[in-house]
Amino acid sequence: MKVKALNRTKASTTRATPSDLRPVHKNLNPASHPLPRAREYTRAITAAKLDRMFANPFVGELKGGHVDGVNCIGVCRTNLLPVVSGGVDGTVRIWDLQSRTMVKNLEAHSRCVSGVVFGHGGMFYSCGEEGLVKAWSCFPKQSAGDSSDEDSEGYAKKPSSVKRMETDEESPFGPFNTYRLPSVRSSHNSVAFHSIDHHWAISQFATASSDSAVHLWDPNRTSPVTSFSNLWGSDDTVTTVRYNPAESNLIAHCSNDRGIGLHDTRTASALAKTILGMKSNCLEWNPMEPYMFVVGNEDYNAYTFDMRKLKRPTSMYKGHVGAVMSVSWSPTGTEFVTGSYDKTIRIFNARKEGGTASHMGSSSTGIARDIYHTKRMQRVFCTAYTSDHKFILSGSDDTNLRLWKARSSEKIGQLSSREEASLQYRSALVQKYAHLPEVKRIAKSRRIPKLVKKQTAEAIVQKEKKRRKEGNVVKHSKPGTKSFTDERGKVVVKTVD
Amino acid sequence: MFRSRHLPTSFPPTNHITMSSPPAAKKQKHTNNTAGNSISRGPSHSQIIQRRQKAKDALSSLPADKKASVLERYHGSSTASHRLHTLRHDDKHEDTSNLSSYQLRNLQKRRSNPNTHRGIQRFAECKETKRLENAMEAMHAEEILHDYNSGLIEVETDMERTTQLTQEKLKQDMLEENVARNIYNLELQDYSPYIMRYDRSGRYSLLCGRKGHVAVIDQHTMGLSTEFHLGEVTRDACFLHNGTMMAVAQERNVFIYDENGAEVHRLDGHKRVFGMEFLPYHWLLATIGHAGFLQYQDTSTGEIVSQHRTKMGPCHTLRQNPHNAVLHLGHTNGTVTLWSPSSSEYLVKMLCHKGSAVTSLAIDRSGTYMATGGGDNKVRIWDLRMYKETHYYKTYGGPPVCMDISQTGILGVGHGCHANFWRGEGLKVKVDDMYMKHECSGSGPLESARFRPFEDVCGIGHAGGVSSIVIPGSGEPNLDSNEHFTNPYMDNKQRRETEVRSLLEKLRPDMIALDPDVIGSIEESNLIQKQQRLRDLAESADAKKAAEKEASKSKKQKKKMRGRNKISKKLARKQKNVIDEGTEKLKEAREQERVEKEREQKNRNDGDDHDNDAPAALRRFFNA
Structure with missing residues (x-):
């Protein structure tokens, strides 16, 4: 008779030296893993809780800030670190994101800085409400011998062909050039600039001004190359102007007559215009799907439009209880951030599914994935994604620039492979059980300011009232004369060709 | 208007372009199907x-x-x-009265068609x-x-029987020294009888003598890690989540001791406990005792989660079903009841031993088979999927008082001074031959028998002390690192980490149900059954409403006096009996007025007696 019994040795289950990893055993027999469903579900709840526990989106403020509200932020499209901001006090400040400190304070304008934008090679342009556009460089000027064109980095060089106009101020950061509209030179009530944007490929920038015109500028010339004035016969001020990232001759703008317009710079012809119920404050093209753009509106909502179909927005993004003042796409084009007059920042998934962290808030579009706020943050005037898609910058009325994580519970820094595996497992668990009420409730919970909460509740009541009223109108009018229109159908008042 | 002339070619095509060629697309799809490589639809049925x-x-x-x-x-x-x-x-169901015409039509279609569903x-x-x-x-x-294979006994000739193997022979000739040391016998007569239980990893064994002797033995070093005397009756003892804590059921209460033998808690809620079980995934200690109260206590928070009155008298037999954490109680009237913390009634009641008490029971790891031993000297095997008996084994020489099923399914039964073991197949079908036998001759009746997890060992407690024997093939050969507290060689750091992790994954008591997969699943929707259920619900709601209406009709309306105790009313009441001159005069005047009015009325009525008798149509002539 042969007998074999289990002879377990200590060596197989323990490590030889303390520096070794502990051996891991697997038993695939399902009988040795009782209650698998209940345990997995409990793990999913814990994962959802942990995700909320680690949610700490505020990284910090940028030290030594403006002395008045921050009005605009410019983020470099080719380099991670340089950031510039323009304040209501007329100063432009250059920041270093890594150390979160100010590099330089430039007394740029005599009135509010209404826009800053990066050009090529570390150059940036600021426009002010006193009617001047100035060109700067975010890297200090090298000595004359160094500023050669074959700089390998590509951004630390100054455009050599720039003609120096004003030489009285010798700052290494500039201004290297000053641009103004020719007709109103040295006039007291000059035309104010409201927005500036640089072309994505070539050296050209566009400004929007209070004379209801859009001007295109060549950096080498002090007067505009082209001017589009009196667009669509409207005298209203153009507030925002943005170049399309892919279509090199397409410009979109928002104006004070509540309109959003597209025009082609080659033909100087207006392409299309749509007029919404209220004024749009900001407009941004999606960097990855360049036929889409998002506008932030005074009616507390943001809308995405397909530029081919301006009659209706493709989606609407609700939740703010104040006018949306700024909007910025993430470089991936899947989500965007909005800053609002209600003192909060919200992040929206722009896609229905497959967003980066769709399980974390709402998986559907239209409702914010996350809401950021602090006690001290006042009305938010400008927001920007950093080009690595990991951080968000916000500038607000309380003179501070704040740095936030784009995903609130993400760990900053490098993850070990075990950490990464564990995080992935947790997020997969939450996604698997996201439809169950307990997990959903935890994953969705956000603490929002009391006032915003109250106003949200009020907005729901108001919306319900409107819906009821519309229902009553349909019910009591002659059959066939009145019908329900969906919410998106009501956004656009009219379109103009 | 904005035209596509301005669109770069890289843009996605507009709608009308994709819409323009539907016939071509259709054709392509068709050819794909015939070729048998339709990627979008997954593999075909064939x-x-x-x-x-x-x-x-x-x-x-x-x-x-x-x-x-x-x-x-x-x-x-x-x-x-x-x-x-x-x-x-x-579909086979005959009664079609509650089906709608649509459902009926579909049913007939299905019945006529051989390819139903x-x-x-x-x-x-x-x-x-x-x-x-x-x-x-x-x-x-x-x-x-x-990395390990299960132990086994191989018979070389037809004449050999595995039951012929004795532990002495195993120890001397057959086993390696490392395994053979697991065969031992401790003679402890002073505090006997003893019970012996293991922790989840199988490293520590807990010895508990009826007269108050508790000891913990580390099976790896064969050394005594704790020993203490309680000086009173101890009826049961078990480890909690790992080998560092144990619960002991003493004369009046249950006490929790730590690895040094220090008393950690006295659980006052549990009185005169006879049997205890610890549910490791829920961190619940369940006890049953003299009063027949089944109590669940959360050992991580100390809270008594629920207590159920079984109403079936004192109970000695309590085991958990490892598959779904439901508790099985064996009662003196021969029934076995199944309990969960969320239900105050038993989930299932089975009459297992007619006319005799249930003395012992055990459930296998997959939760499919239950073995019960009764006073009728039989070990009955039950299929828990049907709650039906499949077969039974007889024991000769006393009823089966203790029983256990090992991780691999070997059934061990203790009766009198014998311990008998059946192979795993013995649970599924009746087998003629036993697997192994062991006799504790001279050391009295057996008290407990438990298999040691992850080892081929069975620990037996009896009147003469404890014995440990080797049953090859009884232990699960492979460990799993994800199962908490199952690693026998866990160091302190691992233990601490495991404790935190298992607490994070602690299951809620209300997750215990007969079907463990019910959590997180979606209710199956059978249309016919669902409609029937909804109809029943509606009917019962209607009936309830009607009954309420009936009840409210028969009930007399209560007259509610409001505001009786207002200050002004109180004052008014006080003034009621005061005789006031003015009021008297007023009353008299009113009385007189009333009398006058009556008289006048009477006179008028006397005068026009006939106009009341006249038909309504003619009455106006009399008034005029």
């Missing part, structure tokens, strides 16, 4: 059948033990095939194929991942 045939062929060519391991996985519950089965069952059948076939393939894959993975 491909599934082919794959299943292939997997079955591979299965049949496997050796017997591997085949068994695959089949064990494959023959679980399958939702799709279950649904198909219920649908077919419903073809879609679901195909779906089920697809699922079955996938499960079979997965089971095969898991088997192959096991070959790589599992």
